[in-house]
Amino acid sequence: MLVMDNPETTDPLPVHDQLSWLTRGIELSCIIVAVALVSVQATFIHANIRFTFGPLRWLIATPQFHHWHHAADREGIDKNFAVHLPIIDWLFGTFYLPTGRWPQKYGLSDGKRLPEWFTLQFLYPFRRRQD
Numbered sequence: 001m002l003v004m005d006n007p008e009t010t011d012p013l014p015v016h017d018q019l020s021w022l023t024r025g026i027e028l029s030c031i032i033v034a035v036a037l038v039s040v041q042a043t044f045i046h047a048n049i050r051f052t053f054g055p056l057r058w059l060i061a062t063p064q065f066h067h068w069h070h071a072a073d074r075e076g077i078d079k080n081f082a083v084h085l086p087i088i089d090w091l092f093g094t095f096y097l098p099t100g101r102w103p104q105k106y107g108l109s110d111g112k113r114l115p116e117w118f119t120l121q122f123l124y125p126f127r128r129r130q131d
């Protein structure tokens with residue numbers, strides 16, 4: 001059972017102490033390094049780098065791998081969900097990485113445009129279908 005209140009008082013713990021149960025036993029330096037690596041990886045996979053990374057492309061998510069995730073081309077729809085390890089998509093049958101090819105189109109495949117307001121974009125997946 002998770003106890004979020006301070007057992008010595010009736011006051012709730014400060015927010016940073018309440019969140020510490022998520023990282024219990026993990027050194028702060030490890031968390032900082034992990035967050036830094038994840039940030040670099042997230043930027044890396046979205047970069048417009050046309051280098052294919054040779055055999056590494058089968059082991060780590062590369063820009064080419066992740067670009068197919070954002071493709072509007074029919075062949076790339078619902079593919080490459082893994083952010084770090086393509087083997088996860090391979091295991092679930094969603095892996096797609098054609099040799100030397102990149103998506104022709106990005107974004108929504110239905111030809112519709114997203115609303116310009118952030119809040120409406122957030123709600124877009126929950127709209128009533130009109131087809």
Ligand SMILES: [Zn+2]
Pocket residue numbers: 046066069070
């Ligand atoms: Zn992305």
